[in-house]
Amino acid sequence: MRVSFSSLETYKNCPLKYKYQEIDKIKTPKSKEAVFGTILHSTLKFIHTPGILSPTQEQAMEFFSNTWNPSVFDSPEEERAAFVQGVKIIQDYYQRNNPADYNIVSLESRFQIEIGTPDNRHIVSGIIDRIDRTRDGFEIIDYKTTKKMPTQESVETSAQLTVYLQAFLSFYPEEKNNLDKLRVSLYYLKHDFKLSAQRTAEQLKENENAFLEIIKLIEEKKFEPNISPLCDWCGYQNICPMWKHKFKETRKIDSAEINSMIDEYIDLKSAISLTKTRLAKIQTEIEQYMEQENVRRVFGENGIIAQSLRVTYKYDEEKVQAILSPLEKWQAVLKLDKTALKNMLDSLPAKTRKEIESAKIIDKESKSLIVKKK
Template sequence: MRLSYSALETFKRCPLKFKFQYIDRIKTPKSKEAIFGTLIHNTLKILHEPGLTIPTEEEILKYLADNWDASIYASEQESVMAFSQAVKMLKDYYAKNYPGQFNVVALETPFEVPLMAGSDLHIITGKIDRIDKTPDNLFEVIDYKTTKKMPAQEIVDKDLQLSVYHLGIANRWPSISQEKRPIKMSLYYLKHGEKLSSWRTPEHLENTKETVIKSVEGIARAHKEEKFSATPNPLCDWCEYQRPCPFFKHKFVEEKLFFNDQDVKALINQYATIKKEIDEKDDRLSEIKETLNKFMDQEGMESLFGDDGYLVRSVIQRFKYDADLLRQILEPLGRWPDVLKVDDAKLKKVAKELPRDSRAKIEEARKLNKEYKTFLLKRDKGKK
């Protein structure tokens, strides 16, 4: 199987989007955010390309202006605002990162990482924005980000993208691993003018391989079972596959939909109204319970009487058993297996620490026990 890091990340976030994009290959227009990011990346590539002269700030901004596509924005005002943001990003970057002070080894470098999962060979591909050689003879990988949010350092330290890039570098230049040289991995957040760095060592390589292989096996399993589930996540509002997605396709139906002669949209509105009333009543009920509990504790009462009936308070207790003692009692009677139950949360935690073959066997032992459907009411952005 040949997969890019982007494909791995897409499957992790939403398997159905992975299917639409990488299996069905449904073509969609590039988003304005993606076009914006590509132009910024191309501009920075030109800035750092080796040459007899270093591009001036004016030349860089001219390249931006010459390649700007205002038609992708909803209005002229939106285009002007986005262009101003791009100019600010590049000016701030140029002021802090004059090209002459860096030893750039490679730009837009493609890589491939062969990984074996059992008898299956998988190739992980990607492209690294920039690779520098630092004054202390180490390599630094730099990936540009045009996103608005900047993550915490601990997230950068665990970032899988950087770890996969580390695999790519180690495969491209094996001597780095052989000499046990660490690699500096950096994410440059252009909107904030901040570079967040983390280190990867040869010891990290095996852990990264295990993580990636586990992801690839998940994709292979989804292929085999033909099950790519839609997974709601914070990026759904910007997803280009909303129309075929079961969570959004009703949004694009123009005619009224009826079920058993009932207007579906009217039912949704009724559901939202009733749900709001229930939530408000639940909040009030919690307040009343808290007040009555305090009163009953204070007065030493366990029942309270009103005009329409009376309220009786009861205490519900849950106990934990000493597992060893319980086993000593039940095992001789042949009843110990009857009370054992697999704890799903604990099993997942233990499985993470097991060898890949053992994890695969545990996965094969998993059977669907029950399934139920529930509703989650979400408000449209901009609506109250």
């Protein structure tokens, strides 16, 4: 199978989105964030393209202005704010970096790497924004235009940087023994901040295995939707079963009856929850009253409330085992304690955790309705 790294990321975030994008090939307009990111990436490529003289800040600004695409923004105000932000990013970039100081090896280089075993071979492709020669090795840099800056820990484990390093090693196999001299970095342009890390041979292997697991799920055609904050940027909301009902066009064709039932269901669920809270409060008060008055039954206009003692028992495991083992019946009553297993998972080595994860099978499936109140 041939997959791009970005499509594997898409699958990780939402398998259904992967299906819409890569299998059904449903096109969506590029988001303004994506267009903004592409323009800045091109500007940085312009800034660092090796030449006799590196472009000045003014030349970089001119390039940025000429590449600017105002049509994707919803209003002139929004467009102006984005343009100003782009200008500030370039100014900040020049403040911190002198393009002439870098020894650029490649810009926006495409790669294809093979992963897996001969009978389970796959190709992962992608584009590395920039590779620099450093004093004692190399640095692989990816530019980010996201608002949120991640923690150092997420850079240490970023699958993107790991696969980029793997791709780099396919260009420069002799560097495999110099992993400690190879840096992988994410440059957060909006924050003008670069986070860097290194990788070990084990991390490279683990990353490859993680990709193989995703590819396996794709081949098994597992395409469940995954609701997350990323849905806000997903161009498939209007066809996705988790969102499409929200769109007015769809709702209009529904009967008025189902629409009123949806609202009634939400109201009833909320009334049940209020009632449960109130019931628990009243129960505590009545129990306290009964204890104080030393009575076991109380009388109201509408009925009687009686207190009953409910006792639950558990078995002394050792004794039961001693009784059942000689009869060879002990194994038959043993059951895996899922809660204990879940609590123990974190303390197990990654390999064992994965083995346990892959031993998971669906016990039963049921549908339920979950209400999220506006």
